[in-house]
Each structure stands twice: as structure tokens, then as C-alpha cells.
Amino acid sequence: MRIAPRVVVTGMGARTAFGRGVGAFWEGALSGRSAIRPVTRFDTGRFQASHAALIEAGDEALFTREAADEALGAGPPFGGARSGVAVGTTLAGNGPLTEWLASRATGAEGLSRSEAGALARDLAVRHGANGPVSTVSVACASGAAALGLGAAWIRNGDADMVLAGGADAISPFVFSGFDALRALSTTAARPFDALRDGLSLGEGAGFLLLEEEEHARRRGAAILARVAGYGSASDAQHMTRPDPEGRGLVRAIQAALAQAGRAAADVGFVSAHGTGTTFNDAMEEAALAHVLGALARTVPVNGIKGAIGHTLGAAGALEAVLSVLVLTRQVVPPTAGHAAPRADSPLAVVSGRPLVPSRPVAVALSTSAAFGGTSAALVLESVENP
Numbered sequence: 001m002r003i004a005p006r007v008v009v010t011g012m013g014a015r016t017a018f019g020r021g022v023g024a025f026w027e028g029a030l031s032g033r034s035a036i037r038p039v040t041r042f043d044t045g046r047f048q049a050s051h052a053a054l055i056e057a058g059d060e061a062l063f064t065r066e067a068a069d070e071a072l073g074a075g076p077p078f079g080g081a082r083s084g085v086a087v088g089t090t091l092a093g094n095g096p097l098t099e100w101l102a103s104r105a106t107g108a109e110g111l112s113r114s115e116a117g118a119l120a121r122d123l124a125v126r127h128g129a130n131g132p133v134s135t136v137s138v139a140c141a142s143g144a145a146a147l148g149l150g151a152a153w154i155r156n157g158d159a160d161m162v163l164a165g166g167a168d169a170i171s172p173f174v175f176s177g178f179d180a181l182r183a184l185s186t187t188a189a190r191p192f193d194a195l196r197d198g199l200s201l202g203e204g205a206g207f208l209l210l211e212e213e214e215h216a217r218r219r220g221a222a223i224l225a226r227v228a229g230y231g232s233a234s235d236a237q238h239m240t241r242p243d244p245e246g247r248g249l250v251r252a253i254q255a256a257l258a259q260a261g262r263a264a265a266d267v268g269f270v271s272a273h274g275t276g277t278t279f280n281d282a283m284e285e286a287a288l289a290h291v292l293g294a295l296a297r298t299v300p301v302n303g304i305k306g307a308i309g310h311t312l313g314a315a316g317a318l319e320a321v322l323s324v325l326v327l328t329r330q331v332v333p334p335t336a337g338h339a340a341p342r343a344d345s346p347l348a349v350v351s352g353r354p355l356v357p358s359r360p361v362a363v364a365l366s367t368s369a370a371f372g373g374t375s376a377a378l379v380l381e382s383v384e385n386p
Contacts, residue, residue, distance in 0.1 A: 007151040007227040008383070010216050011209030012321050013070030013165075015063040016308045017053035017202055021070055025308075025318070026325050029333035030354050034307050036188040036200045042172045049184035052170055053202035053309030060092055060169035060203070064119050065126065067205035068163055072127065077219065078209070079128035084159040086150040087120040087135050088142030088166035089313035091174050119167055131159045137313070139370035140273075141232070142166050143206065144316025144378055148230035150210045160215045165207030165317035174312075175201060189276030189310070190337035191303030192285070192349045199275040202309020206317035208324070225324045226381040228262065228363075231255025235373030242280055242369060246287025249367060249375040253291045256365070256377040264292050267299055267379075268361035269326050271319040272347075273369045274303025275310055276337065280369060288367075289346040300357055301349045302326075306337030316368040320378055323364035327382045331356055 014021060017035035018028030028035060035053040044050040055063055064087075072078050117135040124133045132153050136146040143166025150164030168174075178184050178201060185198035208227075216223055233251035235243040242248075257264065273284055289296045304322055305311075311318060326332055331354050338351040362384065368376040 004155045006213040007154045007210050008213045008216050009208050009224045009227060009324055010211045010221040011071040011073050012224065012324060013067035013207045014318060014321050015055065015067040016204040016318065017055055018308060020066060022321060025321065029304060029307055029322060030331070032334040032336055032353065034188055034336040036309055047175065047179040049179055049186055051188055051200055052175070053200060054170060055203055058169055058203065060167055061119065061122060064167040064205045067165065068123050068207045071163060071207040071209045078161055078163065081130045082160040083129040084131035084150065084153050084162040085120050085124045085129045085133045086146040086162060086164040087123065088146030088317065089116055089119060089135060089137055090139055090142055090168050091312065092116045092119050092168060123163060127163065129163065138374045139372055140310065140312055140315055141368040141370040141374045141376040142313035142316065143318070144366065144368040144376035145232060147208060147227065147317060147320055147378060148232065148376065151227045151230055154210060154212050160212050162210045163207055164210050165205065166314040167205035168203060168312035168314050170201050170203045183277060185276060188337055189306050190339070191272070191274030191276045191306045191335050192281050192345060192347060193338050194340040194342045196276045196278065196281060199277050199305065200309040202311040204308060204311045204314050204318065206314050206321045208317065208320060223383045225327050225383060227378065228381045229256040229260030229379035231259065232374065232376045234375070237373050242283040242373065244283060244286065246283040246290065248373055249284065249287035249369055250290050252375040252377040253287065253365065253367065256379045260379040260381070262363055262379060265295060266363045267292065267365045268357060268359060269323065269332060269364045270299055270301045271323045271364065271366040272301050272303045273367050274305055276305060284367065284369065285346050296346045297348055299348055300332040300355055301347045302333055303335045303338065303349065306335050316366065316376060319366040320380065323366045323380045326361055327364055327380060330361060
């Protein structure tokens with residue numbers, strides 16, 4: 001019987017509204033502050049909402065490269081037929097396409113940057129990856145799904161190393177779509193808060209360098225964590241409204257735990273999807289309460305979207321970066337915007353200040369939920385586990 005290779009994380013990169021790098025992301029998260037600000041890049045006068053967590057330049061190709069380069073660092077021998085790239089995105093290329101159409105250009109150069117696969121293609125060419133290269137687009141679960149795909153390539157023997165993650169930028173078109181759905185907060189996202197009134201958009205990129213464990217050990221790489229399990233499932237119910245009981249997310253979490261060989265009681269931290277919308281947060285509370293049972297009231301939860309906004313295709317990847325940081329630092333950042341906890345909430349949402357958990361966090365669960373009913377879950381483990 002073939003034993004599937006174990007998948008580990010040997011590098012991470014992040015670019016968010018907090019600044020360049022994983023360090024800036026972590027410091028911003030620990031501070032409990034929010035990077036959501038009034039939008040000045042384009043006119044929001046015709047919209048109900050006017051706030052988002054944007055990166056200064058907003059060039060998705062640039063900040064995607066920055067996060068990917070950080071994940072690869074200076075040392076890994078990345079490239080060649082045993083290296084792959086998996087990028088999750090929701091609407092990558094939309095900004096360049098809008099600019100290309102507005103310019104009335106006839107050349108193909110601008111158009112080539114406007115298709116969703118351009119980011120993965122650019123990273124593969126930039127780093128000489130000749131193995132599997134794919135773009136994953138399942139709305140807001142795309143980043144998590146790309147990590148799941150990259151891990152599967154390694155487990156199946158298709159690659160030794162995979163640069164996996166997600167990226168998205170915010171354009172007027174993206175902003176107007178969420179505004180038309182009345183999904184945006186008029187101020188700033190407040191995940192799981194009693195006064196939550198919608199999500200705040202954000203932009204950024206997050207990448208993890210995934211590697212077959214023995215391959216990493218042979219080259220003496222520093223192993224940050226293991227990607228122990230991934231699961232995906234669908235509500236198959238409504239285009240934008242989640243199943244109130246969170247049955248799709250429940251199945252995704254259970255599948256991820258099963259692949260990891262873990263029980264719900266092993267989970268020591270949850271990086272929640274936590275958009276700050278009424279329906280999504282209620283659905284996620286129901287799903288986590290179903291899976292974790294009474295432990296849901298004791299397992300610390302962070303909702304990072306209150307700090308960096310909903311980064312769409314990058315969200316699941318940045319949650320995974322945060323989960324690895326919690327596993328390695330043993331500190332849980334507070335949830336920005338969570339100022340009015342509900343007495344009837346089934347979750348232990350961390351707010352106000354960072355929390356040092358009462359028991360060591362050995363297993364982290366990261367959840368993602370998307371339009372169309374797609375749900376995804378990742379289980380990450382500390383390398384201290386056998």
C-alpha cells in the first residue's frame with residue numbers, strides 16, 4: 001500500500017493593506033487595528049459604501065510577484081519539471097481589462113494581462129516552473145482551493161514543490177458588483193459582531209511554498225507547518241445566500257479533518273471566513289458549532305477580514321498564512337472590528353487584544369465560503385506533531 005507523501009510549508013509571502021511582507025501582515029493583525037479606509041483611488045459617490053482595504057499602487061501583477069517572491073525566498077531550488085504553481089483568484093485581470101477597453105487599444109499586450117490565468121502564467125515563467133500550473137476560480141474560496149490543489153499534486157507525486165496561494169485587486173467594477181448586492185458595510189467589516197452590517201473589500205496576495213516533506217528535509221529546509229488536510233463541498237442552494245445550517249461548510253471541514261486523520265477535539269485555533277455579513281457569519285457559527293460541539297465556545301477564533309478586508313481569491317491563502325503564524329508563534333490576534341460580542345454566540349472570537357491560548361495550538365482550521373455555495377477547509381499542523 002502506497003503511503004501518500006506529507007505536505008509541508010517551507011516558505012510564506014504576503015502583501016496586504018498593512019504593507020509588504022508577512023511581518024507587516026502579522027504586526028497589523030496583532031495590533032487589532034483595521035486597514036480599512038475611505039477609498040480614494042476611484043470615485044465612490046454613486047455607491048452606498050465608500051471604504052475598503054486597498055494597496056497603494058493596486059497593481060495585482062506587482063503585488064502578486066512580491067508575495068510569491070517572499071514565499072520562495074533566496075534559497076529554495078524552485079523551478080523545473082517537479083515544481084508547480086497554483087493560483088486562486090476571483091476576478092484577476094478585471095482591472096487591466098477595464099483599462100484596456102477604456103484606452104481603445106488594438107494591441108494584444110494589454111489584453112494578455114486581462115485573463116484570469118495571467119498571474120499563474122507569469123509566476124511560472126518568472127520562476128521557471130515546468131510542472132503543473134493552474135488557476136483556480138471558485139469565488140471567495142479560490143485561495144484555499146489553490147492550496148488544496150497544490151497539496152494534492154504533491155500527495156499524488158506530480159510535484160515536489162508547489163507555489164500556491166491567491167491574489168485579487170479591487171477595481172470600480174468589482175466594487176460596484178458587491179455594492180449592487182448590498183453586501184458592503186457602510187463603515188467597516190465587523191466579523192461576528194452584534195452590529196455587523198456587511199463586508200469590506202480588500203486586496204492583496206498570499207502564497208505558501210508547499211513541499212514534499214522528505215524533499216524538504218533532504219535539502220535542510222526550515223519546515224514551518226504541515227498541510228494535513230483539505231476538504232471542499234457545496235451547498236448547491238443559492239447563488240449568494242448560504243445555507244443557514246452551513247451544511248456545505250460542515251462537509252468541507254469534516255473532509256479536511258478526515259484527510260488529516262484528526263478529530264474535531266484536536267482543533268486549537270480557527271481562522272474563520274468571517275465576512276461580517278449577517279447571513280455568512282450566522283452560517284459559519286452554525287457550521288463550526290456543529291463540528292466542534294461544546295468545544296466551539298473554547299477554541300479561539302480570528303476573523304482577519306475585519307483587519308484587511310475581504311481579499312476575495314487571496315482570502316483563503318492569507319488565512320492559511322495567519323494559521324501557520326499562530327502555530328509557530330502560539331499567539332492568536334484579536335479580530336478587528338469585533339467590539340460588541342453577542343451573548344448567544346457559540347464561538348470564542350478573540351477581540352480586544354492578542355490571546356495566548358491556554359493549551360498549545362497544534363492543529364489549526366481555516367475555513368472559506370463562497371458565492372455559489374462553494375465551501376473549503378484546510379487543516380494545518382504544527383511540525384511538533386508526529
